[in-house]
Structure formats: structure tokens, C-alpha cells
Amino acid sequence: MESNLKELFGTRIAELRKKHHLSQQQLADMVGFKLIGISQIERGVKFASERTIQKLCTALECEPKDLFNFEVKRILTKQEKTAIADIKSMLENHPEHIINTFAFVAEKIQNE
Numbered sequence: 001m002e003s004n005l006k007e008l009f010g011t012r013i014a015e016l017r018k019k020h021h022l023s024q025q026q027l028a029d030m031v032g033f034k035l036i037g038i039s040q041i042e043r044g045v046k047f048a049s050e051r052t053i054q055k056l057c058t059a060l061e062c063e064p065k066d067l068f069n070f071e072v073k074r075i076l077t078k079q080e081k082t083a084i085a086d087i088k089s090m091l092e093n094h095p096e097h098i099i100n101t102f103a104f105v106a107e108k109i110q111n112e
Contacts, residue, residue, distance in 0.1 A: 004075070007044030012070045014042040016060045030059035 017027050017038075028038040031052065040046040048056060057064055076084070091098060 004044060006047045008070045009047065009067065010042040010044040012067055013038075013048075013056065013060075016062065016066070017042075020060060022059075027056075027059055031055040 017024070022030075024038045024042070025035050027033075028035050031038070032055065033052075037046070041048055041052075053064055053067060056067060060067075
């Protein structure tokens with residue numbers, strides 16, 4: 001399972017920042033960063049050091065474990081992304097095929 005820890009961590013920082021009604025600039029000021037530093041962390045470009053994690057915890061009134069409280073999501077393969085796009089297209093452009101497919105499956109289930 002692949003995931004990008006920096007991106008997941010950054011997304012979590014942004015969630016907690018917004019929960020506390022802080023702008024990126026306000027959070028940056030609280031941890032002694034420039035705006036670009038918080039922006040890079042939230043975008044997953046840079047990762048926080050141990051010292052920064054401690055400062056973020058103080059600013060966001062949380063424990064270190066709370067900064068890592070996120071669901072790790074697997075990165076989809078190119079084939080999976082293509083399959084999902086194909087399904088979405090079919091749903092949007094050919095809903096009758098979906099209805100017919102569900103009807104067929106329902107009938108098979110009832111007959112078993």
C-alpha cells in the first residue's frame with residue numbers, strides 16, 4: 001500500500017488549523033514560521049521536524065498523536081483511475097446500462 005506521509009500529514013495540519021479558525025499566517029506566526037513554511041507543510045512539500053511538531057501541538061492545542069490521526073489511503077494505479085473514469089462516464093452518459101445491469105443482477109440473486 002502506497003501513501004504519501006507528507007501529504008497526509010499536511011492535510012491533517014490544515015484540518016486542525018481550520019478547526020481552530022486560524023489562517024495559515026496566524027499559525028505560522030504562532031510557530032515562528034513564515035507563511036511559505038506552513039503552506040509547504042500543508043501541501044506535503046516539506047515535512048515538519050520534531051521541534052516543529054512540538055510547536056504545532058502547542059499552537060493547535062493537541063498531542064503529537066493527533067497530528068498523525070488520519071486515514072492512510074492507497075494511491076490508485078493508472079489502470080484503477082482509468083476504470084473509475086470509465087464507470088463515471090458510463091453513469092453520466094449511459095444510465096440505462098447501469099439500470100439494466102442492476103436489474104439483471106437482482107434477478108439472478110432472486111433466482112438463486
